[in-house]
Amino acid sequence: MSAVLRVQDLSVAFHTRGGVVRALDRVGFSLGAGETMALVGESGSGKSVTAYAIMGLLEAAGRVTGGQAWLGETDLLAADLSRIRGRRVAMIFQNPRAALNPIRAVGAQIADVLRRHGGASRFNAGARAIEALRAVGIPDPARRAKAYPFELSGGMCQRVMIAIAVAANPELLIADEPTTGLDVTTQAVVMDLIQAMAARTGMATILITHDLALAAERAQRIAVMHAGHVVEEADTATLLAQPRHPYTARLIAATPTAAGSLDDLQSVPGGLPDLRRDDTPPCRYAARCERRLASCDGALSVRALAPGHQVACTNPLEAAA
């Protein structure tokens, strides 16, 4: 399979006053054309940092300290990303209203991207921006193009964000919690729109969310992150039916489903470890883990349990029969 995105051993550290935060440690996953992969994990597990590292948008304190990220044949960690961002990889964010320029009409913001990447000229960029608004299902696009973000609802703003992101037909879309903060019906509409755009253009999607239920519904594959590690990666059905990493199992137990009752919910005990310490244990889940063995303090390696099913655990759960 030719991968659209291949991330290997990606490590990121932030230099802060309190010390070096090893936010990502040997993160790896890959993504085929047209595929939707979900990156799930609790808050602070490193989902956004992964996305920013791929996009080259880490803030000044953050550095990629190792690993590789390949977009097709392009080495993202070495390439001039200014020609790749927005053109081959695009990103949409949580809180769409704040993610749009408050004093620029939304049509103009789309036109800016079209002029930069989409080969639009100064003269037809406006008309093409209106087309882009129509394509993301905004009614009366010619009028809405002149609106400012504060005049549009959150859902409308997220549609505009999507129009900006897909303006140049990127190969990969990274959606960082695209529906957080929207009401439930709008969430579904926005996700449907993202998937429709992906289907139309063959674009691969990374869906970043802490909502395992959303991931289960929308993604073909799921990578579970915990404290800067990808602890398990598998196709959605396998991961949900046969979680092998204790953390994944806990996460599933903590996720409300239509079938289960809220009483059955168990939260994941413990918190994320302090990533500033030099002696961060090899398995960053060990302190919270009920299956911990003495050998867990040794080196941690990622094991392939089946084709396409990796887990980073010394003592994984048994496969269900």
Next chain:
Amino acid sequence: MRAILLRLVGAIPTLFGVVLVTFLLTRVLPGDTATYFAGPTASPESIAQIRTSLGLDRPLPEQFWRYLVDLGHGDLGMSLTTGQPVKTELVNRLPASAELTLCGLLLAIGIAVPLGVLAAVRQGSLIDHACRVVATAGVSLPVFFTGLLLVYVFYFLLGWSPAPLGRLDAFASAPKQHTGFYLVDTLWAGDFETFRAAAAQIILPAGTLALFALAPIARITRASMLAVLGSEFIRTARASGLSGPTVVLTYALRNALLPVVTVLGMVFSFLLGANVLVEKVFAWPGIGSYAIEALIASDYAPVQGFVLTMAVLYVLLNLAIDLVNRAIDPRARRGA
């Protein structure tokens, strides 16, 4: 349009307050107009006579009422020292002050805004430190001091600039008046020789004002740019691959300008005050030096006229800032 009218009507009580306070202040200040006007050798009788003829023997409310009635007719009174109507003198001198203040402000903006932007974009770099030095130096040096220092260095030591004696040197003649701004009028007339002369005269006083205005503008530009550059929509702009200049200028700077414009209003009103000193140092024939001379002579009418002019300028200035803000910020446009 309606909003502008409302603002202007809303300013009337303020202006009335200004008129009342200046009237009272000029009456309370030490110094007696009649005595000063009559001269050192005048007899008590002639002083009393002058006082009666000026209406200064009437009760204050009556004097104030007369003043108001005259104002209503557009009459600002007579200057006792020059014997000219105050209105004529103010109108003649205002362009000199306005040209100087605007030049100072434009110079300051032209330096401070790019400086602040660069300091924010290259945080911690040499230019960032330069920005900090300028900001500190600017606040700690009083204008009359920088003014004298500039004269000392550029006129006395280096001899690069002409004598600090007004808007034009003795050999040049004033251009035909269109705007009253010599720099504009000389260009209008195509008289580059006089333009050069006028520019040479204005550069030091305008530079003095600019040094004074530089600090707050540079500081607010830097702070505001830093805040905007860290905001989410800038991250979006970067993530969509917009070019560096587009991100910094079209996206960040335009947003960052909103607080800058507000501060510009404050700086401008400080400049109107600083102007008075600078005009004195450079013998600039503006309304500031006019007011100072009148104040020393206890000549009320010019002082009152001056303060009123400043108040009107201030109201207009705030209006202009409002309009600029509306032009930049759609939220201000739709909100009102």
